[in-house]
Amino acid sequence: xxxxxxxxxxxxxxxxxxxxxxxxxxxxxxxxxxxxxxxxxxxxxxxxxxxxxxxxxxxxxxxxxxxxxxxxxxxxxxxxxxxxxxxxxxxxxxxxxxxxxxxxxxxxxxxxxxxxxxxxxxxxxxxxxxxxxxxxxxxxxxxxxxxxxxxxxxxxxxxxxxxxxxxxxxxxxxxxxxxxxxxxxxxxxxxxxxxxxxxxxxxxxxxxxxxxxxxxxxxxxxxxxxxxxxxxxxxxxxxxxxxxxxxxxxxxxxxxxxxxxxxxxxxxxxxxxxxxxxxxxxxxxxxxxxxxxxxxxxxxxxxxxxxxxxxxxxxxxxxxx
Numbered sequence: 001x002x003x004x005x006x007x008x009x010x011x012x013x014x015x016x017x018x019x020x021x022x023x024x025x026x027x028x029x030x031x032x033x034x035x036x037x038x039x040x041x042x043x044x045x046x047x048x049x050x051x052x053x054x055x056x057x058x059x060x061x062x063x064x065x066x067x068x069x070x071x072x073x074x075x076x077x078x079x080x081x082x083x084x085x086x087x088x089x090x091x092x093x094x095x096x097x098x099x100x101x102x103x104x105x106x107x108x109x110x111x112x113x114x115x116x117x118x119x120x121x122x123x124x125x126x127x128x129x130x131x132x133x134x135x136x137x138x139x140x141x142x143x144x145x146x147x148x149x150x151x152x153x154x155x156x157x158x159x160x161x162x163x164x165x166x167x168x169x170x171x172x173x174x175x176x177x178x179x180x181x182x183x184x185x186x187x188x189x190x191x192x193x194x195x196x197x198x199x200x201x202x203x204x205x206x207x208x209x210x211x212x213x214x215x216x217x218x219x220x221x222x223x224x225x226x227x228x229x230x231x232x233x234x235x236x237x238x239x240x241x242x243x244x245x246x247x248x249x250x251x252x253x254x255x256x257x258x259x260x261x262x263x264x265x266x267x268x269x270x271x272x273x274x275x276x277x278x279x280x281x282x283x284x285x286x287x288x289x290x291x292x293x294x295x296x297x298x299x300x301x302x303x304x305x306x307x308x309x310x311x312x313x314x315x316x317x318x319x320x321x
Contacts, residue, residue, distance in 0.1 A: 010079040012036040012064060012112070013086030014057060017187040018128070020047035021320075022083060022230040023057050029234070034077045036062045036086070047187045050320060064108030070115045074123075081237050083126045084112055087156070090191055091132060094153035105156035106163065113167040113175065124237045125175035127164045130157040131222070131248070131289050133179065140292035143179065143244050150284040165244070174242045178233050181248035181291045184311055185226040186318040193255065194223070197262050198315045204273050205266035212273055215280030217256035220288045222248045225306035225314070227321060235300040248291025249304040261312040 009026050013019045014035025023033050035057045037043045048054040062073035064086055074082075087105035088094060094101040109127060116123045134141045135148035149155045160177075167173045188195040193214070200212040224247075232247045263270035296302045306314070 006030050006032050007080045008032045008034065008077065009081045009083065010034045010036055010060075010074070010077050011083045011085065012062070012108075013084070013128075014059070015043055015045050015047060016085060016089065017047065017185055017189075017226055018085045018183075018230055018233075019083075020051055020053075020187060021185065021227050022085070022233060023048065024051050024053050025227075025230050025234060027053055027056050033057050034079065035059045036064075036073060038063060050187065064111055065103050067111045067114065070111045071119065074115050074119050078120070079123060081124045081126070082112065082116070083128075083233060083237075084109060085128045088153070091151050091153045093191075094151055094156070098152035101152050102156040102159070105153075106159035109160035110163050113163055113173065116173060116175075117167065117171050121171065121173055123174075124242075125164070125173065126233055126237050127160055127175065127177040128233075129161050129177035129179035129244070130154065131179060131181040131291055132286070133158045133161060134289070136286050136288050137290050138288065140248075140250060140290045141179075141246060142292045143246055143295060150286065161244070168242050174237075176236050176239075176242040177244045178236050179244060179246045179291070180229055180232075181222040181224065181246075181289060183224040183226040183229040184315060186315055186320055187226070194258065194315065197259050198312075200273075201262045201266050201268065202316065205268060210273075211275045213275050213277035213280065214255070214259070215277065216285060217259065217274075217276070218254060218287070219285060220252045220254050220290065222251065222290045223253055223258065223308050223311055224249045224304045225311055228304055228306060232296060232300065232302045235296075235302050239300060243299070245296045245300065246291045246293055247296055247302070248293045249306075250291065250293055251308070252288070252290045253308040258308060258312060261309055262316065265313055265316050
């Protein structure tokens with residue numbers, strides 16, 4: 001019988017929340033996992049350490065905005081699958097750094113697609129899309145909902161989405177986008193509002209006398225658990241036909257409700273410790289963001305199972321499973 005060689009996956013953005021969780025998932029499935037980052041020699045890979053997989057992920061330096069660097073990295077790794085989770089990931093920061101945001105997301109995606117077309121069109125490519133592309137969703141968004149980006153970050157993600165669609169249709173590449181709604185874990189950096197709330201509530205419960213300053217508490221988001229969402233990424237690339245999928249819970253939760261839940265978990269009344277600060281409100285913040293994951297359930301067998309209340313509890317407990 002022929003010896004089956006394990007699949008090789010290259011994860012761009014492996015040091016982030018999703019990259020680290022996806023690396024763990026693929027390792028558990030028997031993949032050889034490579035992690036691409038701008039400078040593999042100096043990156044701390046803290047999230048890989050937290051998951052105890054740092055020594056199992058082979059790292060490679062690659063600048064995704066440099067086409068020659070991308071060609072070199074793909075030639076070296078020769079992956080079966082590529083997961084592009086890289087790029088400037090903060091919506092708020094994108095208003096201050098619109099050019100870098102666009103280049104790190106849209107141009108990087110284009111370089112990867114072109115390198116795949118040039119080197120090996122059989123490589124399967126996953127693109128990390130974003131619910132931000134839809135803008136305000138008065139009705140739960142599906143894959144064909146028109147995109148109305150309202151931030152430089154969303155514009156960049158929208159452009160990357162259409163790059164993927166064009167290379168799939170125009171060149172026949174097996175490339176697809178997962179349009180992910182908000183998904184959280186303890187691996188989130190402090191600049192993300194959910195982690196900011198969790199860290200502040202924990203400090204206050206331990207005796208800190210600080211006030212937590214937040215922007216508009218009435219915003220509504222579709223919050224899921226990140227470990228479940230990286231499983232959806234993998235399922236998208238295993239689907240026989242390359243298609244785009246909305247990945248979401250289908251349920252909404254206001255920021256105020258999430259804050260209340262976090263503080264309740266530590267035995268505190270949030271209203272005594274939270275202060276509104278208008279400077280945290282973005283120029284064109286989305287009031288409502290909600291997705292309809294019916295297609296993912298129907299074709300991939302994927303369904304989110306964690307509720308917002310469970311997510312709050314698991315983040316406080318630093319549950320990384």
